[in-house]
Every structure is written in C-alpha cells, then in structure tokens.
Amino acid sequence: MEAFRRHEGRMAPLDRANVDTDQIIPKQFLKRIERSGFGPFLFYDWRRNDPGFVLNRPEHEGATVLVTGPNFGCGSSREHAPWSLQDAGFRAVIASSFADIFRTNCLKIGLLPVILPEASVRRLLELAGEDPTTPVTVDLESMTVTAAGFAERFEVDPYARECLLNGWDAVALTLRHEDEIAAYESRRGGWLPVVSGPSEALGSC
Amino acid sequence: MSATLAQKIWDRHVVRSAPGEPDLLYVDLHLIHEVTTPQAFESLRMAGRRVRRPDLTVATMDHNTPTRGGRAAADEVGRRQLDALEENCRWAGIRLYELGSRHQGIVHVIGPDLGLTQPGLVIVCGDSHTSTHGAFGAIAFGIGTSEVEHVLATQCLPQRRPRDLAVTVEGELSPGVVAKDVVLGLIARAGIAGGQGCAVEYRGSTIRGLSMEGRMTICNMSIEWGARVGMVAPDDTTFAYLEGRQHAPRGADWERALDEWRALPSDPGAAFDSEIRLDARELEPFVTWGTNPGQAAPVSGRVPDPADENEERALGYMALTPGTAMQDIAIDRVFIGSCTNARLEDLRAAAAVLRGRRVHPRVRAMVVPGSALVKLEAESEGLDRVFTDAGFEWRDAGCSMCLGMNPDILQPGERCASTSNRNFEGRQGAGGRTHLLSPPMAAAAALTGHLVDVREVMAEEVAR
Numbered sequence: 001m002e003a004f005r006r007h008e009g010r011m012a013p014l015d016r017a018n019v020d021t022d023q024i025i026p027k028q029f030l031k032r033i034e035r036s037g038f039g040p041f042l043f044y045d046w047r048r049n050d051p052g053f054v055l056n057r058p059e060h061e062g063a064t065v066l067v068t069g070p071n072f073g074c075g076s077s078r079e080h081a082p083w084s085l086q087d088a089g090f091r092a093v094i095a096s097s098f099a100d101i102f103r104t105n106c107l108k109i110g111l112l113p114v115i116l117p118e119a120s121v122r123r124l125l126e127l128a129g130e131d132p133t134t135p136v137t138v139d140l141e142s143m144t145v146t147a148a149g150f151a152e153r154f155e156v157d158p159y160a161r162e163c164l165l166n167g168w169d170a171v172a173l174t175l176r177h178e179d180e181i182a183a184y185e186s187r188r189g190g191w192l193p194v195v196s197g198p199s200e201a202l203g204s205c
Numbered sequence: 206m207s208a209t210l211a212q213k214i215w216d217r218h219v220v221r222s223a224p225g226e227p228d229l230l231y232v233d234l235h236l237i238h239e240v241t242t243p244q245a246f247e248s249l250r251m252a253g254r255r256v257r258r259p260d261l262t263v264a265t266m267d268h269n270t271p272t273r274g275g276r277a278a279a280d281e282v283g284r285r286q287l288d289a290l291e292e293n294c295r296w297a298g299i300r301l302y303e304l305g306s307r308h309q310g311i312v313h314v315i316g317p318d319l320g321l322t323q324p325g326l327v328i329v330c331g332d333s334h335t336s337t338h339g340a341f342g343a344i345a346f347g348i349g350t351s352e353v354e355h356v357l358a359t360q361c362l363p364q365r366r367p368r369d370l371a372v373t374v375e376g377e378l379s380p381g382v383v384a385k386d387v388v389l390g391l392i393a394r395a396g397i398a399g400g401q402g403c404a405v406e407y408r409g410s411t412i413r414g415l416s417m418e419g420r421m422t423i424c425n426m427s428i429e430w431g432a433r434v435g436m437v438a439p440d441d442t443t444f445a446y447l448e449g450r451q452h453a454p455r456g457a458d459w460e461r462a463l464d465e466w467r468a469l470p471s472d473p474g475a476a477f478d479s480e481i482r483l484d485a486r487e488l489e490p491f492v493t494w495g496t497n498p499g500q501a502a503p504v505s506g507r508v509p510d511p512a513d514e515n516e517e518r519a520l521g522y523m524a525l526t527p528g529t530a531m532q533d534i535a536i537d538r539v540f541i542g543s544c545t546n547a548r549l550e551d552l553r554a555a556a557a558v559l560r561g562r563r564v565h566p567r568v569r570a571m572v573v574p575g576s577a578l579v580k581l582e583a584e585s586e587g588l589d590r591v592f593t594d595a596g597f598e599w600r601d602a603g604c605s606m607c608l609g610m611n612p613d614i615l616q617p618g619e620r621c622a623s624t625s626n627r628n629f630e631g632r633q634g635a636g637g638r639t640h641l642l643s644p645p646m647a648a649a650a651a652l653t654g655h656l657v658d659v660r661e662v663m664a665e666e667v668a669r
Binding site: 108157194 | 221225226227229231233234240241243244248252254257259260261262263268269280282283285286289298300320321323326331332333346347348349350351352354355358359360361363365397398402428431433452453454458459461462465497515518608609610627629630631632635
C-alpha cells in the first residue's frame with residue numbers, strides 16, 4: 001500500500017449527499033481484470049452528461065482532495081471506486097460520513113478518508129468554490145486539515161493510521177500471527193462446512 | 206454475562222485480540238465471484254502467496270453472465286473475467302460453480318441453496334449484499350478486493366467490533382404486504398445511513414413469522430441503510446430449511462450443530478446500543494420514487510415535494526412531478542430477480558398474481574431465477590409456464606438487470622418496476638429509471654402497465 005503522511009493540494013467541491021459507488025464508477029467498467037487505469041471512468045455519467053460537473057470545470061483540474069457530502073461511497077463494495085479516485089489523482093476525500101465498506105477500501109489502498117463535522121465540510125466546500133486555487137493540507141501525522149483560515153483536527157482509527165503512515169502490507173501483518181491462526185483452526189468444530197475437490201462438471205449434480 | 210447474537214458469534218471467531226488493534230476474525234466461508242476477485246488473485250501471486258483455505262472458499266459466476274445464450278453470449282471483456290475466475294480457481298483448487306452447472310447462480314442464493322450458509326458462521330464475499338446470509342444467524346458482510354486478497358491469503362480479517370442495533374418488528378403483516386415492504390418501510394424511516402457501523406439484529410414476532418426467504422430479503426437490504434451486518438436469530442424455521450441440504454451437517458454432527466445453534470440467540474436482557482421499533486400492522490406495500498432505496502412511499506401515496514436539493518435532483522432524474530399519485534406512474538419494464546427477490550418463494554408469490562392473466566402490451570417483463578437450482582425447482586412446479594403464458598421472459602440464473610453488468614439493461618429513459626435492491630441513477634442501465642418493490646407488486650405492475658396496489662389487483666381477481 002502507498003503510504004500517506006501529509007498531502008498538500010487543491011480541492012474539488014462535490015456538494016452532493018449519498019454519492020453511491022455506481023456514480024463513482026458505473027458497472028460497465030468493472031469487467032476489467034487490471035487494478036489500474038480506472039481514472040478515466042471516474043464519475044463517468046456525470047462527467048459525460050453535465051458540462052458544469054465539478055470535475056469538468058477547468059479551474060478544478062488537478063485537484064487532489066475531494067470534498068463532498070455525507071454518506072459518500074454508499075452502495076456496492078466495488079473497490080474500483082477508490083481505485084478510480086486514486087487513479088484520477090485524488091489522495092484524500094473529506095466528508096462528514098462515509099459508507100463503511102468504501103471507507104475500509106480507501107484505507108486499504110492509501111486513499112485517506114477524512115471525517116469532519118458537517119459545518120466544517122460546508123466551509124471547505126465554500127472555500128473551494130470561492131477560490132479553486134486555495135491550497136489545502138491533509139496531515140495524517142498531526143491529524144489536521146488546514147486551508148486558508150481553516151484548521152481542524154480529525155479522528156482516525158489509530159491502527160489504520162499506523163498502517164497508512166508506514167504503508168504497511170496488511171496481509172503481511174496478519175501472516176505474522178500464523179501460529180495463532182493455526183491454533184484457532186485446530187479448535188474449529190469438525191462439523192463446520194468444507195468444500196473440497198475440483199470444479200463441478202457441467203450438468204452434473 | 207448476557208450477550209447478543211452478534212457478540213456471541215464475534216467472540217467465537219476472534220483469532221487474536223490486542224490492545225489498540227482491531228480483532229483478527231476468522232472467516233468460515235468465503236464466497237467469490239468473477240468481478241471483485243481477479244485483482245486479488247493477481248496480487249496474491251505477485252506476492253508469492255497461496256490461498257490458505259481453498260476448502261472454505263466457493264466460487265460462482267453471476268454478475269456479468271448473460272441470462273440467455275450462456276458464456277458465448279458474454280462480451281469479450283466479460284469473458285476474460287470469467288476465464289480469469291476459472292483459471293484462478295483451478296490454480297488454487299477452489300470449487301467453482303460455473304455457468305451451466307446445476308449449482309451456479311447468484312452468490313447469495315447458492316450459499317443457502319447448498320446448505321453452506323449456516324448459523325454461527327462468519328461469512329464474507331466481495332459483494333455488499335453478503336448481509337443476506339445473516340438471515341441464518343451468521344455474521345456476514347461485504348468486503349472490497351483488498352480484503353478478498355487478505356482472506357484468500359490468511360482466512361482472517363482485522364475488524365473492529367460493530368455496534369449492536371436491534372430492529373424490532375411486531376404484529377401481523379396485512380395480506381399483500383411482504384418482507385420487501387418491511388425493509389423498504391424501515392429504510393424510508395431510518396434513512397439510508399441509519400445503520401452505519403452497526404450489526405443489526407431483526408427481531409420481534411413479525412420477523413419470527415417470516416420464512417427464510419423473507420428473512421433473507423430483509424437481511425439482504427441491510428446494506429441499503431448502511432448496516433455492516435443484518436441478522437436474524439436461528440430458530441426452527443432456520444433448522445427446517447437447512448436440514449438435508451448438501452452441505453448441512455448430518456447424523457450426530459447435525460445434533461451437535463443444533464445444540465450450538467440453539468445457544469446462539471441473544472440472551473434475555475442482552476444490551477443493544479440502540480433499538481428501532483416498527484409496527485407491522487401499519488405497513489403497506491412500498492415503492493421507491495427516487496434514486497436511493499430510502500426514497501420510498503406507500504403505494505397509496507404520492508410523489509412527495511422535494512425536501513432538499515438531493516431530492517429535487519432525484520425527482521429530476523426520475524422525471525416525476527411532486528403530487529403525482531404513485532399508482533399513476535406508468536412503467537415500460539418489469540424485472541423480477543436479484544439476490545433480494547429471486548428465490549422460489551418470490552417466484553411463487555409473483556406467479557400467484559400472474560396466473561391466467563397477461564402482461565400489459567406496452568410492458569416488457571422478465572423473470573430471472575436466483576440460481577440454476579431455483580430455476581429447476583420452479584420449472585418442476587410449472588411456474589415457468591405461468592410466467593411465459595403471462596408474457597414474461599423466463600431466463601437463466603444470474604444477477605441480470607439488478608446491476609446491468611451483463612446484456613440485461615434498461616435503455617435510457619425506460620422506467621422499470623424492479624424487485625432488486627438499488628434504484629441508483631443508471632444502476633440498471635444509463636438513463637434508466639428504477640422503482641423498487643416486492644415480487645407480487647412487480648407482477649401486478651406488469652399486468653396493469655403502471656405502479657399499482659397488488660391488493661386491488663387481487664381483489665378484482667376475486668370479484669371476477
């Protein structure tokens with residue numbers, strides 16, 4: 001995972017509530033088997049149908065911090081959503097709340113979801129709208145967001161923060177506990193379901 | 206100390222617990238499909254890792270699969286994804302129920318079909334509707350591709366304990382009001398983020414009185430109001446459903462399992478962090494009018510005045526005028542299917558409305574059984590004939606038009622009465638407009654060509 005310590009960039013204000021992952025990346029782009037290259041499909045329908053959409057506006061080109069409404073990333077578990085944001089250059093998303101699976105997916109790939117109170121998000125939306133060149137700094141070490149005359153602390157799961165700051169491989173961390181996993185497995189009930197053997201032949205039972 | 210159902214299952218699956226760290230939770234069953242796994246296998250291989258427990262992993266093809274014409278009908282990119290799943294399963298020794306096999310189907314339909322979904326398990330899948338399996342009294346939740354890789358490699362996931370939320374539904378449902386209406390009514394009230402961070406336990410006499418299929422419909426849509434987990438305590442209905450299924454325990458194992466399962470329900474006095482109470486007698490058939498599942502109204506109601514910009518935007522997308530009676534909304538398409546409502550009971554309920562009648566000439570209607578097995582069972586009861594005689598298309602199992610990743614999609618501007626779970630913009634096809642409702646309500650809409658109260662349609666039938 002890409003480490004995240006501190007990022008300075010410009011904001012894209014997307015003032016909508018409940019933005020679902022079907023909007024972030026529509027289903028027709030989920031058939032690819034690669035992990036990269038999803039950026040061009042970010043908010044595909046909104047970008048295509050609405051010339052005034054925030055990511056179509058030249059003044060927000062190159063923005064790397066998305067500021068948006070509550071419950072961002074609701075719906076499908078597709079990690080393609082954070083992949084597409086990251087691939088399009090975003091390093092952090094600021095909202096007053098996130099859907100659980102989306103937030104976890106972001107944390108796993110080093111795209112920082114920052115939760116701020118509704119009024120603070122509103123202030124950032126205004127700042128970005130008034131002057132799109134306003135620089136914003138998202139600092140995970142000090143857990144603060146700062147922008148012109150704006151400074152606010154945010155909370156983040158301490159363990160997730162540690163992983164992000166160091167860019168740790170979560171799988172490797174778990175594999176360090178191999179002994180405990182094996183011990184757990186030896187205690188599991190013998191009647192629990194297992195499915196072994198090759199794939200079922202076509203038409204068979 | 207008294208504990209909730211979720212707490213009991215959680216505690217039994219903690220592999221490791223350390224201060225400041227999330228619990229490391231063991232996964233009993235990992236369901237996988239073609240869309241959210243290719244990148245996980247790729248990363249696994251690049252890191253030189255293996256699949257730890259292929260015997261606790263089961264694969265099927267469902268999301269991008271065509272519902273007629275088999276694999277050959279998939280587009281090239283979709284076929285590559287199906288090929289990748291096949292290769293990955295072969296590489297890792299994972300059982301795959303591929304297109305054409307007797308047990309292929311929507312991943313959340315085949316788990317219960319096969320008897321793999323059992324009480325007390327931790328079940329994950331790279332799909333948000335994994336909460337469906339909670340109907341059996343399991344902790345089941347959707348995960349992203351990085352977590353799929355994590356489970357493939359370790360059979361574990363680091364997880365923070367969710368809050369416990371009780372949803373208590375009491376009273377008898379009126380005729381024509383079904384599980385889908387309970388959950389749509391609940392989401393309309395609780396809001397689409399109301400369950401965030403929670404393990405929801407659905408309880409009360411209404412829930413107890415539901416079949417496993419009805420419970421699955423409700424648990425399925427837990428994610429639509431943001432819940433991490435939705436579950437129902439296992440009881441005799443659960444055990445009767447499971448007994449004799451392919452992977453259900455047998456003989457002495459069955460007795461042993463029953464003892465364990467009977468100890469799972471929340472203890473009397475177990476503390477929930479919060480509770481929502483619903484009176485089932487007040488519920489009507491619900492239909493959505495907007496672009497998220499919480500934007501729903503009783504079918505007897507009207508399209509509301511928009512309360513904010515988001516609702517205004519939703520009405521604009523749906524091309525609806527405030528004040529319009531819900532029953533005056535004409536539809537072009539009907540879709541009966543999805544992991545929410547494509548089980549045998551759902552098909553029976555829709556067929557009961559359609560029997561001996563014809564779909565409105567303007568409407569194109571299709572029914573997509575949730576699994577190959579459900580399709581076979583329905584055919585053995587003659588349900589396929591009821592649907593086709595009424596003018597429905599009878600398709601092969603898959604996710605189909607629920608998410609429009611396969612050839613089954615709406616055309617721009619088309620309006621669909623759908624038994625699926627999401628009415629997001631473009632969900633069923635770019636520019637398509639979705640109204641979520643129950644299988645009997647979808648069948649009634651197919652007959653009349655507009656949204657309609659199924660109870661009125663059935664009353665006319667009786668009068669005839």
